[in-house]
Amino acid sequence: MKFVGKGHSLLKLKGIKGIKIPELVLISYKEYLKNKNKVFSLIKRKLKKRIVIRSSSVSEDNLKKSNAGKFESVINVNANNLELVNQSIKKVFLSYKKIKLSDKIIVQNMVENVVMSGVVLTSDKDNSAPYISINYSESSKTSEVTSGKSGVKTFIYFRNLDVVPKNKKIQKILSLTKTLIKKTKNENIDIEFAIDNKNKIYLLQVRPIFIKKKIIDSNFIKSGLNRLAKKISKLKTNNPGLYGNDTFFGTMPDWNPVEILGSRPNPLAISLYKELITNDIWAKSRTQFGYKELKDTQLMNTFFGIPYIDLRVDFNSWLPKSLNAKDSEKLTNYYLQKFKNFPHLHDKIEFEIIFSSYNFDTQRRLKNLKGIFNKRKIVSFSKKLKAITFKTFEQCDLIEDKIKIFNKKFEDIKNSDLYPIDKVYHLIMLNKDIGTLNFANAARCGFVAVEYLDSFVKINIINENEKSLFFESLKTITKDLNSDISKLNKKRFLEKYGHLRPNTYDITSLNYRENYIHYFNKYIKGKKNKKFNFKKNQIKKIEIELKKNRLNINAKKLINFIKKSIELREYTKYIFTQSLDYIFSQILFIAKRNKISRQDISYLKIDDILNLFNNVDHRHVNSIFNAEIKRNKEIFKFNKLVKLPDNIIRLQDLYYFTLSDAKINFVTKKAFSGLIAKANSKNLLNKIVLIENADPGYDFIFTKKIGGLITKYGGVNSHMSIRCSEMGVPAAIGVGEQNFKRIAESRKVKLDCIFEKIDTL
Numbered sequence: 001m002k003f004v005g006k007g008h009s010l011l012k013l014k015g016i017k018g019i020k021i022p023e024l025v026l027i028s029y030k031e032y033l034k035n036k037n038k039v040f041s042l043i044k045r046k047l048k049k050r051i052v053i054r055s056s057s058v059s060e061d062n063l064k065k066s067n068a069g070k071f072e073s074v075i076n077v078n079a080n081n082l083e084l085v086n087q088s089i090k091k092v093f094l095s096y097k098k099i100k101l102s103d104k105i106i107v108q109n110m111v112e113n114v115v116m117s118g119v120v121l122t123s124d125k126d127n128s129a130p131y132i133s134i135n136y137s138e139s140s141k142t143s144e145v146t147s148g149k150s151g152v153k154t155f156i157y158f159r160n161l162d163v164v165p166k167n168k169k170i171q172k173i174l175s176l177t178k179t180l181i182k183k184t185k186n187e188n189i190d191i192e193f194a195i196d197n198k199n200k201i202y203l204l205q206v207r208p209i210f211i212k213k214k215i216i217d218s219n220f221i222k223s224g225l226n227r228l229a230k231k232i233s234k235l236k237t238n239n240p241g242l243y244g245n246d247t248f249f250g251t252m253p254d255w256n257p258v259e260i261l262g263s264r265p266n267p268l269a270i271s272l273y274k275e276l277i278t279n280d281i282w283a284k285s286r287t288q289f290g291y292k293e294l295k296d297t298q299l300m301n302t303f304f305g306i307p308y309i310d311l312r313v314d315f316n317s318w319l320p321k322s323l324n325a326k327d328s329e330k331l332t333n334y335y336l337q338k339f340k341n342f343p344h345l346h347d348k349i350e351f352e353i354i355f356s357s358y359n360f361d362t363q364r365r366l367k368n369l370k371g372i373f374n375k376r377k378i379v380s381f382s383k384k385l386k387a388i389t390f391k392t393f394e395q396c397d398l399i400e401d402k403i404k405i406f407n408k409k410f411e412d413i414k415n416s417d418l419y420p421i422d423k424v425y426h427l428i429m430l431n432k433d434i435g436t437l438n439f440a441n442a443a444r445c446g447f448v449a450v451e452y453l454d455s456f457v458k459i460n461i462i463n464e465n466e467k468s469l470f471f472e473s474l475k476t477i478t479k480d481l482n483s484d485i486s487k488l489n490k491k492r493f494l495e496k497y498g499h500l501r502p503n504t505y506d507i508t509s510l511n512y513r514e515n516y517i518h519y520f521n522k523y524i525k526g527k528k529n530k531k532f533n534f535k536k537n538q539i540k541k542i543e544i545e546l547k548k549n550r551l552n553i554n555a556k557k558l559i560n561f562i563k564k565s566i567e568l569r570e571y572t573k574y575i576f577t578q579s580l581d582y583i584f585s586q587i588l589f590i591a592k593r594n595k596i597s598r599q600d601i602s603y604l605k606i607d608d609i610l611n612l613f614n615n616v617d618h619r620h621v622n623s624i625f626n627a628e629i630k631r632n633k634e635i636f637k638f639n640k641l642v643k644l645p646d647n648i649i650r651l652q653d654l655y656y657f658t659l660s661d662a663k664i665n666f667v668t669k670k671a672f673s674g675l676i677a678k679a680n681s682k683n684l685l686n687k688i689v690l691i692e693n694a695d696p697g698y699d700f701i702f703t704k705k706i707g708g709l710i711t712k713y714g715g716v717n718s719h720m721s722i723r724c725s726e727m728g729v730p731a732a733i734g735v736g737e738q739n740f741k742r743i744a745e746s747r748k749v750k751l752d753c754i755f756e757k758i759d760t761l
Contacts, residue, residue, distance in 0.1 A: 003184075003208050007056035007106040013203065018179045021203050023047055024108035026056065029093055030101040039089075040082050043107050050110040051079045053088045054205065057096050057103050071095045076110055111194040111202050114139075116169055118152075120177050120191040121209060122159065128188065128211045129641040130159040130218035134173055154738060156643050157656040158225065159187075160218035165656055172201045180206055216641055224642065228303055229651045235310065241297065243319070244332035247312035248339060249301065249648040252347040252715065252734070254314045255282060257300055257307035259347075259693045259713040259734075261505055264305055264640060267632045268587075269505040271605035272580075273307070274300060275428060276436045283317060285440035289395060290388040292319045292328070305639035308648065311339055314349070318356045320384035327381075330372045343647040344663050347715035347734050350447065357392060357448045358385040360455035360545045386551065389448060393553065393561055396445040399568050402438045403575055406430070410579050420586040425613040427583050428606070435579055439572045446569030449562040450717050461541045464669050466532070471725035473532040474567055477574045478699045478723055482526030485703045490516065499581035500574075502679065502697035507584045508602050512700065521682060523703035530728075534559060566722065573696055573719075594622040596629070603632040646737075662736025665716040666753040670730040673750040673761065674707040676743065688751055690744055694720045702727050708751040709733075710758070712740040732758055 007026040055071035072095035074088040092105050118136030134155040192205035251258040278300035287293045301308050315335040319328050338353050345352045413426050456462045498513030542555035591601040608628050645657040677687035684704035692712045714733035724731035730753045746760035
């Protein structure tokens with residue numbers, strides 16, 4: 001079907017079975033200018049009292065260029081109010097800018113008693129991947145989706161499917177969509193619809209989507225999804241080495257891979273993360289704290305290049321070592337069921353689902369286990385958690401000595417005459433032996449520390465403002481950086497902080513040394529640390545709680561542990577990133593010597609590089625690397641076409657899913673209204689900064705006196721949550737894809753952490 005304006009398209013489709021279109025009339029600009037009264041008479045005669053006036057410009061609807069959304073629409077107009085009708089028609093015509101006499105508008109009956117409305121895109125507008133995207137609002141207002149209001153949901157459906165979801169309204173939308181694809185003979189269309197309270201669906205608009213790239217073979221993607229379904233089905237079966245009768249997968253639990261790596265990391269970044277942390281180091285760290293030993297079990301899988309945490313593996317790793325098999329099975333299944341029921345808690349698992357340590361709020365939470373454990377077993381389990389917590393106190397005292405050992409060995413390797421590939425190999429091994437293992441231990445201590453602080457708030461020992469003040473009193477690397485930027489000269493500053501980079505594991509991201517002018521073109525002199533000391537009555541309350549919970553530690557030592565753990569967690573992260581930056585420098589040296597670009601080297605996996613350490617064959621390094629780069633680029637290109645949800649619970653989630661609503665983590669009890677800006681913007685002063693996934697390398701933003709921070713990914717205990725607490729910056733961490741997109745399309749927002757909401761202005 002040839003598209004020559006939305007109005008003509010709707011008229012051509014009227015009367016076709018399965019397509020219900022509200023009554024409409026088309027009015028040209030020439031007709032409007034010639035005889036307005038005739039136009040008004042036509043509207044009153046053919047249409048009902050409530051009408052909508054929409055654009056129908058030829059320039060809007062063609063296959064070469066898209067002007068969708070550029071022109072005005074006016075809804076809910078009273079057809080009897082001729083002055084209002086005239087103003088509305090004029091408003092729509094004037095929005096055409098270069099208006100022609102032949103240009104038209106649609107005047108159409110409003111659909112009454114709307115219960116759902118939205119927009120359907122039948123393919124991905126960026127890469128033409130065969131996914132139907134339904135953006136909808138369960139509201140009576142048909143403009144909520146197109147106006148970018150909150151509360152809009154998105155349903156993603158792989159187009160080449162015979163199965164349909166159980167939701168009756170979604171079924172109707174998909175049926176209409178498939179009918180329109182067939183009748184228009186176009187797989188790339190944009191549809192606007194409304195469903196009334198009698199479950200009737202109405203077509204409001206249809207136009208072509210402007211696609212720059214060639215059409216993708218949907219069968220090729222379907223075969224890939226089917227292979228993934230088989231893989232996940234195998235992973236879900238009972239595993240003799242693990243407790244739990246099922247498993248699920250999430251992008252945010254535990255080591256929060258998408259927060260650190262992003263949702264589509266390059267092969268080098270994701271392989272480094274696996275090698276240094278999620279293959280085995282994470283499990284070794286847990287064992288040192290008294291959790292069950294897990295061998296030959298990987299925490300993270302990658303599905304089409306997206307990193308996912310295996311929840312059964314994760315939940316097994318938090319079981320106390322001394323917990324018997326029967327109780328371990330019960331507890332793991334309890335965790336799995338809770339995650340299945342509340343998948344939106346995927347970034348709050350340790351706070352809301354599992355029990356990994358003991359604090360002043362643990363006894364209250366343990367009551368949730370009454371369905372699986374009796375009173376005696378709950379008491380026994382709480383003792384095991386206490387033992388793990390005391391192990392945590394002990395581990396904290398070892399971290400500083402391990403940092404000294406790591407620094408000495410790092411400097412020895414760095415200053416040696418070893419070849420670059422040898423340095424890379426030995427630094428990887430050093431990190432696994434001490435570096436990331438020590439960092440993992442420090443992260444665990446820091447988590448327990450924050451849990452204790454939160455429990456102080458929950459039982460009213462301190463309030464939220466005092467908790468924020470405590471964080472602002474800490475001495476951390478970010479505070480030092482904020483202060484040193486104005487105190488140290490450039491050379492000394494970069495000697496100390498030059499290794500940091502946004503997206504720590506991404507070799508293509510320039511570090512502070514390489515891009516100093518961009519990161520620090522403008523900065524604000526850092527503020528002095530605020531002071532916070534626990535009051536005598538607060539210390540007394542802590543002592544009472546310690547005795548009540550039979551914890552053999554005094555209040556002063558507990559407070560010192562909390563302070564020291566949080567500061568050490570950030571410091572070990574800083575130390576570890578020094579070695580990672582040096583690994584990158586050696587890889588870049590190897591790349592340059594072999595005439596391979598920085599961008600291309602990111603498509604290698606770390607194993608491809610490490611294999612050079614102890615393997616030699618007839619091939620030149622350049623040919624080995626280029627062959628792998630070419631292969632990995634093709635895989636990466638295909639992977640980008642596949643859409644997957646944040647959480648995979650059932651196999652059907654691979655083929656269709658609703659983008660999950662995030663439970664936003666609000667930081668501080670402050671509010672700020674301001675313009676939004678991306679982190680790479682030149683001026684961030686008093687701006688609310690938007691970052692998809694923010695790791696330590698983004699700490700430069702705190703030298704700019706930002707007004708607030710909003711991230712797509714991140715948990716309540718993530719790096720930026722802690723940073724914003726320390727710096728007293730209001731933040732919304734982990735707002736999710738839907739909210740992030742809505743905010744990014746706005747110019748100004750009000751970030752209200754007091755009442756926990758974000759309003760676009």
